[in-house]
Amino acid sequence: MTDPRTVFLKDYQAPAYGIPRVRLQVDIHDGVTRVTAGLNMRRAESTPVGTPLKLHGVNLTLKALAIDGAELEADAYTVAGEELVIHAVPEAADFVLHTEVEIDPEHNTALEGLYLSKGMYCTQCEPEGFRKITYFVDRPDNMALFTTTISADKKRYPVLLANGNCTTRGDAANGRHFATWEDPFPKPSYLFALVAGNLACLEDHFVTRSGRKVTLKLFAEQHDLRQCHHAMESLKASMRWDEERYGREYDLDIFMIVAVSHFNMGAMENKGLNIFNTSCVLAHPETTTDLGFQRVESVVAHEYFHNWSGNRVTCRDWFQLSLKEGFTVFRDQQFSADQLSASVQRIEDVAVLRNAQFAEDAGPLAHPVRPESFIEINNFYTATVYEKGAEIVRMLHTVLGEADFRKGTDLYFDRHDGQGVTVEDFVQALADASGRDLSPFMQWYRQPGTPVLHVSTAHDAVAQTYTLTVRQSVPAKTGFPEPKLLPIPVKLALFARDGQPLPLQLTGESAAVGVERVLIADQAEQRWVFTGVTEAPVPSLLRDFSAPVILDYAAGDEELLFLMRHDNNGFNRWLSAQTLFERMMLAVIEGGAAELPGLAAVLESLAGLLPGLVETDPELAAKLLQLPTENYLADKVGVIDPQRIHDVRLGLQKAIAKHLSAFFQNQYLNGHESSYQYSSEAIAARTWRDVSLHYALLGTPSFTLRDAVGENYRKAPHMTERMSALRALVHHDAPHAAVCLADFFGRFAKEALVIDSWFAVQATNPLRGVEEVRRLTAHSAFTLTNPNRMRSLLAQFANANPVQFHRADGAGYRLIGEKIAELDALNPQVASRLLGAFSRWKRLEPGRQALAREVLQGLAGRALSNDTSETLGRLLG
Incomplete structure (x- = not known):
């Protein structure tokens, strides 16, 4: 842990020195990578002559340092903490700084900067990872032109990639080779990217609206290449959509995506060279469910859209993170709504908001969409910045209308191209283009809490x-x-x-x-x-x-049932059902009611509504039956008793299942398909069938049904059906669940993402406890060093299995506490996010609250990273 220092928005000052031009030489060898940098420095006009030059650097071994070709004496600079301070600065406004450092990517388990992932070197520089590669003014308002030369062993690393266009490549001595890439657009260091590996390539092209032919390349391991076609089609659809909806044309001759197995985030929008978590790029019917296909499409679109909303126009500072993320989330939500079902997409967006962001706003981790301060910016890649930030943009779109909003975004991109700007600049562009005063909406960025x-x-x-x-x-x-x-x-x-x-x-x-x-x-x-x-x-x-508000309107049950049947807005039909179910369950959970009020009328209404709705909109029918989650209900009560919430919610599900038992069984047994199609209609049918299976097994399942589920698991034509059957068998404790789990692992042992799903199915089983999860942490396929694998087991257990995580004896808290301590030493960013599972601890009933406090205080007594310490401090308050 370094000395924690709070950074405040109010203290922002432009950099004293800028770096308009960068020439990097990255020489990769086993055990050490040498990075040589030529930095064209420029003193800001407001900076007095003689002001020391301060550069960021972490875990760098400095080997050489020179200005304008003259090596600096030892007393001309100091290295302290995360800074290199050069005292002997030339009087000239422009000079060239040469640095040479050594780094150790092989042992970089934090996965920031340059690191090794399954034999491939890759980078992750957002937000402050570039300082782990070389000394730099590592902040988003320093825009530079990059020329990058990579050299490595040609046989082991035949593919060498960086931002921009490749200008030179060739062979070198001792079996090595090199490639030089030049990016013609200035960018902040967080958008720098580099990849060196043995990768296969799927190549295609796209012709822009102005007639330019852009080469598209998607790199992955050879055995994964067959799973890249959906991502390629999603990329082309995104490029066309951004031209048509926002008038944004791609600006380089090549666009590349690289699939990486070890990655802290979903994906990264580095200029011209997007680096993706494999979970967000690989998709094939045999290995990927509908949700996986949809996620790939959405994330590919999101990262591509960043080319303008994030890259060409970027953030002035990290307090403005939602400037790029909130706006781009809104854009990818629009894209997904156009690709599939608009009403279902809106339901899914709001479900994430209500379950994740509302909880964040209500708890100790609440913060404004634009924070006032931070210790570690990594801790602010949150639902508030992303999801609530997107909702602010959506409100502006709603108020202005499509035409004026488009005028505003055109002005924003034209006015600020090549700049690092603020959320005020974004809102002002919309205001100037529309002639509307939008300044009151700035308050949404400045204060936390859900109105x-x-x-x-x-x-x-x-x-x-x-x-x-x-x-x-x-x-x-x-x-x-x-x-x-x-x-x-x-x-x-x-x-x-x-x-x-x-x-x-x-x-x-x-x-x-x-x-x-x-x-x-x-x-x-x-x-x-x-x-x-x-x-x-x-x-x-x-x-x-x-x-993004909580609606307090005392609608009668009859009104809500009426809207479920008649509202011509699909989202509000769903919201009416959610409101009704929530009211019924809270009456028992917190209101002391002995039975679910109005149950008979609801069951009668569902019996009359569902058969017709399944014919016209099966996915909406499925959404109506997905009750408010246990975590969402926990945020609606004063004191949280997780077991009671679970029991009441399960009771309502069982009541629905029993009343419509024959209907659900029939829907599942007659809904089989022989092949996979990715379309809105096909996804809707499969989603409804999955929900039908869950309710059929909760009702009075026949032997025919139980046998059919097992048979459908074995003969499933694609992963969506296979996973639906496996989840049903495991979560309903079917006798042959263990056999199917063993079979599943055997079938897919070489498919890392599928094995992630295998772990997740068991981690989220509400019938099994901590002992099962602890056993799985000792499984030969489990590792803490791969964020995907860690999230599939530990994060899924802590965040998506509340009845077991919050077990009354505190065993769930102790397990996750132990793993956070282990993980913090490896990957602080991921450890800090896992710690967020304790965000509701102060509202638990006294027994569980005391057990959670004991675990958190135990963590507080350890030496932790800045990331985890900041989150822990906010939790303990």
């Missing part, structure tokens, strides 16, 4: 008016005791009792403006009066989740 929207209604039959009263409250959080009011777009519709939407006309308007509209709630309390409303309507509020 609550309190809504009440009143119908006046005589005046034929309908009054909507909206009041907002924003919770106070640590450091933000007096949060300010926010502009909240409320998209709504009103439905007549026959299921038809009503025309919406406010008092003072000459005519209705349609059957759906957006109101902006930006005061402590506001009132809108609709005219010409002859009967009390049913309101459909917050359509498409038009703002």
Whole structure:
């Protein structure tokens, strides 16, 4: 651990020295890699002559240091902590600094900077990994032109890649070779990339709208190449979509993706050379489920879209992280909605937001979308920055409309091309292009917490008016005791009792403006009066989740059931069902009800609704039956009793399963398919069949059904069906589950990502406990050094199996605490994220709370990394 130092947004200053030009020579040898850098330095106009030059560097062995060809004497510089300070700086504004360092990528288990992954050298430099490669002004507002020459053993590392275009390659002495890459666009160091390995290549091309032919190359290990075609098609679809939707054309002659097995993140948007976690690029029907295919498509799009929203226009500093991530998440959500089902995509986006980000906002790890300070920026790659950041952009899009939003993004890209900017610059570009004052929306970036929207209604039959009263409250959080009011777009519709939407006309308007509209709630309390409303309507509020808020509206059960049946907005049909299920379960969990209230009416409604809905929209039918998660329900109660939450949720599932037992069994048994197709319709059918299987096994399953599941596992035509059957067998404790698990491992032992799924199926089994997970940590296929493998077992257990992680004897806490301590010594970034599983510990019932505290305090007594120490400090508060 280095000396922890808090960095504050208010203290931002531009760098005293910039580096407009970089020439790197990276010589890879066993046991040591030598990095020689020629840095064209430029003193800023505001920097006084003689100001010392400070460069970032971590775990570097300095071998040579010179300015303008003259070697520096030992007393001309100091190396302290993570800084190289050069005291003897030339008076000239421009000079060339030459450095030579040695690094040890083979033992870089933190996977930051240059490291070795299964025999392949690769980099991860975001956010501050480049300083582990060479001394540099390693911050995003230092934009430089890079020329990179890589040399390595030709037989072992025949592929040498870096950013930009390859200008020279050739052979060298002793069986070595080299390649020189030149990037014509200035970029910050976090976008630097380098790969050296023995890789196969899938090549294709794309013709841009201006007629340029771009070479597309996707690199992977030879045996994985057959799993790269879906990623290639996703890339081409992304490139075309970005041209059509945002007018953004690709700017280099080549675009490359490399699949890497050891990677802390999902993927990285390095200019022209994207480096991907294999889990986000490899996909084949035999080894990948529908969710895997969808993830590859989404992540490929996300990283490609960064070429403009992140690379050509980048962040001034790391406090502005959501400038690129929130905006690009919104863009990839739009893309995915266009590729598959828009309503289902929105449901999935909001489910992530409500389960992950709302919990983050409510707990000790809450922070603004643009933080005020940090010790380790790694700890702020969070759901708040990404998902809530995307919701802010979505609100701006909702308020402006598609045409003005597009004008604003065009202006943003044109105005700031080649610059590092702030979220204010983004919002101002939208405002300038649209002529709208959007400054109130900046407050969304500045304060944490999820606002609550309190809504009440009143119908006046005589005046034929309908009054909507909206009041907002924003919770106070640590450091933000007096949060300010926010502009909240409320998209709504009103439905007549026959299921038809009503025309919406406010008092003072000459005519209705349609059957759906957006109101902006930006005061402590506001009132809108609709005219010409002859009967009390049913309101459909917050359509498409038009703002990331908690809706407090006392809709009756009848209203929610009505919207489940009649709302023409697929997202709000789902939200109505979620609200109803949540209300029923909380009445028992926290309200003391002996039985689920309104259960009979809900079961009757589902019996009448589902058969028809399955015919028209099977994926929406499946989403309706995916109840609020245990973690989501935990955030809705004052004191968390994980076992009670689990039991009540399972009870509602069993009630639905028993009432529709024959229906679910029939849907599963008659839904078999013989081959795999990746399409919205096929995915919808498989999703519904998977949900049907779960409910069929919870009901009164017949011997025919149990045998069919086992048979479908053995004869499954693709991984989606095989995994559905395996999960069902394991999570329902079927007699032959162990046999199928052994068979699965034997079939796919050489497919790392499939074995990750094998671990995850067992880690998330609510019927099995800590002993099973501990046993799996000793399995020959398990390792802490591979983030994918660690996440598949430990993170899945801690975050997606709450009833077992929160076991009353504290065994789950102790296991994860032990592994965090081990992991912190290897990979602090990943250890810190795993620690987030304890975010709800202060709200647990007293017994579990004491056991969790004991584990956290035990960690606090150890020497930990800055990453983990910062997260632990916030948890203990």
